[in-house]
């Protein structure tokens with residue numbers, strides 16, 4: 205039996221990388237070989253990468269991804285834990301499912317879907333708490349060949365309706381309610397509100413979680429536990445084409461209206477598995493925990509598919525990092541002996557603001573590898589993570605990727621390729637990053653900065669945006685023909701390591717000097733009074749653009765007028781020391797919160813509008829976590 209290739213040294217990385225560029229067909233055929241295929245591919249790469257933007261990978265092959273996630277592990281790993289579920293409330297019992305048990309649960313759920321009339325190619329929207337049934341339901345969709353579209357269960361009914369209608373979904377899976385920290389949320393009610401505007405939906409399957417009474421819509425809504433009674437725990441998997449869509453997932457909406465990103469089956473599978481094994485350097489006995497919600501792509505690729513494809517034990521957490529207190533993450537790590545931990549800078553920063561005892565009172569001995577994803581991790585957060593969580597012993601992988609890329613693109617391989625604070629690092633084999641000038645010229649050499657684009661297709665490249673292929677072409681493939689355009693700006697350091705400096709649209713041009721938002725924020729965050737910051741440009745008579753900084757201070761600071769002046773002077777001093785006078789913020793506004801997407805990213809476009817004094821039309825704000833923050837910011841505008 206061929207083994208899944210694993211890179212174990214810098215030399216092996218270099219060899220793999222060279223080969224992936226020089227002979228991609230042979231390279232990827234070898235990576236794909238060990239999976240379970242019903243039929244092999246006729247061509248490894250095909251289609252048109254750019255500007256048409258419809259790549260194909262492993263075309264002609266037939267498979268079902270759940271056979272690769274579950275069935276093929278049964279012989280060797282049937283009794284190994286596939287999923288550990290940790291509930292919101294630490295006093296409640298956790299749950300463990302072996303590969304055999306998960307396989308049975310997925311089969312049973314798949315049979316229920318069949319019985320409801322779900323067919324291959326149907327779209328199924330999921331609006332669910334972070335409970336095992338969410339993982340099971342996603343896999344059950346894949347088993348029957350339905351296209352899943354997971355909607356983060358914090359979105360409003362309007363956001364649900366938008367997504368259900370965009371996908372023309374006939375089925376919705378939800379639950380009676382969910383726990384989030386101290387709160388309980390009646391999700392079924394939110395779904396009901398949404399579905400009043402969704403004519404395509406025929407059936408709603410409701411999973412019982414809180415035991416709450418809910419209104420069941422006659423003829424439309426059914427309980428999962430009733431439907432599942434007496435249903436078989438085996439279910440043959442639907443045979444899928446390599447290029448059949450596996451799922452639709454909407455982007456976070458940091459830069460505008462969310463895009464319905466479509467990923468197909470075989471290429472995504474190969475990419476999720478390859479990147480998971482190699483980036484985290486996973487071993488058979490690892491307990492791996494990705495804190496992302498399944499409603500985000502990170503939850504798809506690195507909570508569910510990647511770990512299960514690799515036969516790993518994946519931990520799923522229902523709660524939030526600060527409940528019952530800011531030590532919860534660390535408690536869970538000790539409790540389940542987590543060895544690989546993957547989280548987002550926004551979570552790290554929120555935990556950094558809490559007293560250090562919260563982390564120091566746990567041993568964290570089991571940890572071996574740490575990961576970061578979602579936005580640039582600033583140096584202060586990187587060092588805190590490295591020192592207090594990783595005890596200076598665990599390599600950190602700062603993984604840059606996007607919903608559209610399907611999996612990790614730029615990252616260190618844990619403990620193998622270089623890891624540098626605030627840098628994502630080197631490309632994964634198969635990824636050919638380039639820096640472009642605004643006009644589209646490739647910038648050669650190291651110690652350079654430009655627009656980050658990807659040359660040549662990789663297996664999990666976005667195939668289309670659902671129902672609107674034109675949008676995919678326009679957004680990703682047409683700006684620079686021949687390349688996939690990421691929308692991010694990056695810097696390549698003297699050793700070829702990449703650092704993301706922010707969104708291209710957010711670059712600030714001060715008297716001809718271009719700054720990435722991450723660069724200035726990183727400097728501001730070095731100030732001991734600062735917890736977090738966001739900077740944007742605003743029109744400036746002399747400089748072209750000025751720098752406007754929104755800053756969150758440590759609790760209790762910056763309240764009084766005198767304090768405030770001192771604080772501003774201190775922040776300016778820090779920026780001047782870190783970058784230089786030219787990056788000195790023109791305006792500093794102290795705020796109690798920042799407008800963030802529900803995945804924790806700052807919506808700088810809103811801050812830019814406020815800084816420009818244009819507050820009447822803020823654009824799409826449906827993915828905003830806390831709209832009240834925006835009012836406060838408008839009120840305190842400088």
Ligand code: ATP
Nearest residue numbers: 455456457458459578579580603604605606607704
């Ligand atoms: P939209 O595309 O709708 O504006 P979004 O870009 O926030 O939303 P995602 O696909 O969730 O949606 O996020 C991808 C983006 O997140 C990247 O383009 C990049 O800006 C940022 N990002 C992700 N990981 C990292 C990282 N490790 N370092 C720096 N930036 C990152």
Ligand code: MG
Nearest residue numbers: 455459606691
């Ligand atoms: Mg994006």
